[in-house]
């Protein structure tokens with residue numbers, strides 16, 4: 393008996409040492425590297441492609457790559473990344489020749505976006521930069537055509553890149569679970585846009601990747617076969633708002649009690665485009681804003697998600713901000729409407745409030761900006777609050793915006 397125990401002890405020790413050794417290996421190795429075989433393609437930059445590319449990228453890439461202060465795709469911190477993955481910064485993808493992607497070949501961009509392997513270093517780009525393996529060739533080429541265009545959003549911006557620092561857990565995942573994808577061996581055709589369900593599936597699982605956030609856990613998403621992702625569209629993934637407080641993606645299957653089963657197509661369109669639920673409550677960051685999505689795209693995603701098996705998953709409640717004792721009406725409104733989820737407790741996050749005080753010295757202009765930002769910035773992803781915020785809250789809210797802006801100068 394004693395002998396058996398001794399051997400068992402040695403076996404356990406060996407396993408512990410092996411695991412420990414592997415843990416250290418993961419800790420000290422950099423991200424894995426792979427061979428690079430960049431396709432030699434030159435994408436013709438037709439006006440149609442540039443327009444289509446802009447349409448897609450303004451929803452897809454801007455969400456992560458747009459800097460709140462430069463307002464171009466010059467890269468920024470991924471504030472919504474859960475802490476267990478470490479700290480990540482998106483990169484400068486403007487046309488700057490050295491700091492951006494101005495000198496990259498078209499094929500290098502396609503290679504990175506498809507495989508997830510960095511064409512310059514061969515390193516696997518961690519899971520926080522999505523890989524577009526199901527996107528049609530035409531759509532992906534349109535995005536690349538737009539990145540090379542003279543659009544203001546990608547105009548050369550002199551901003552240095554900041555390296556990400558993946559956590560042990562993130563490195564562990566890319567060592568054992570997340571692998572790069574093969575460059576497609578055959579062309580990926582454009583989906584049938586006249587069949588709403590087919591087109592909606594393409595958009596929700598191959599372009600806008602709604603399922604990545606709206607399933608059980610980002611770590612278990614099945615990118616090759618999205619519909620096999622555990623908890624597909626049943627929600628529950630934890631993410632963070634810009635103050636790094638927990639937010640949970642909703643159950644958006646058509647279950648009538650736990651999902652969006654009672655929503656009409658129009659209510660779904662309003663939710664995605666305007667950012668409000670049928671009951672008038674704001675859908676908060678980090679849920680991306682669909683301001684650039686077309687009616688057809690939204691109708692298609694509604695039709696497709698309706699066909700997804702329903703789930704009764706109950707999603708944990710997202711962080712609720714409680715105002716401090718003696719908070720003004722404006723401070724309370726800043727928290728309850730979710731300004732804090734985008735602009736942060738200090739006024740800088742996904743949107744920057746530091747200049748608002750100087751830019752709009754008189755209150756009536758500042759209030760007009762808050763009411764309807766799109767009459768100032770036509771493409772802004774900030775919700776239009778006109779009719780959503782109580783009239784007697786605006787003046788105090790404007791005062792709070794000034795206070796935040798001044799405090800963080």
Ligand code: HEC
Pocket residue numbers: 449452453454455456457470480481482483484485492493501504505510517518520521522535539555556
């Ligand atoms: C969910 C956030 C997210 C989205 C969406 C996203 N990116 Fe990224 N991207 C990142 C992060 C983070 C990195 C840096 C990865 C790292 O840590 O090395 C990155 C890196 C890159 C790089 C490498 C640049 C370099 O100099 O190394 C390119 C090119 C790029 N992204 C292009 C795009 C394009 C084009 C889109 C839209 C089709 C897009 N990204 C969408 C987060 C994102």
Ligand code: HEC
Pocket residue numbers: 596600601602603604605606631639640641642643644652663664669674675676677678679680693710
């Ligand atoms: C970056 C992660 C992320 C992505 C990508 C994403 N969502 Fe969301 N979504 C969220 C979060 C988080 C919430 C919850 C927000 C809240 O609590 O106010 C949410 C809420 C929603 C809601 C509101 C449901 C409810 O009543 O709470 C709908 C509808 C929705 N998302 C649809 C979509 C669709 C359609 C797509 C793809 C076009 C999508 N989402 C992509 C994170 C995401």
Ligand code: HEC
Pocket residue numbers: 463677681725726729730731732733734735742743744745747748751761762765769771772773774775777789793
């Ligand atoms: C979904 C994210 C989001 C929410 C929620 C949001 N904003 Fe914004 N806001 C932005 C972005 C992004 C900008 C920058 C304008 C742009 O480039 O689109 C902005 C700009 C502004 C500006 C103008 C800043 C300037 O320099 O011109 C003010 C003022 C402002 N927001 C106030 C508010 C208030 C008050 C609330 C809540 C009632 C709010 N925002 C809610 C994203 C948001």
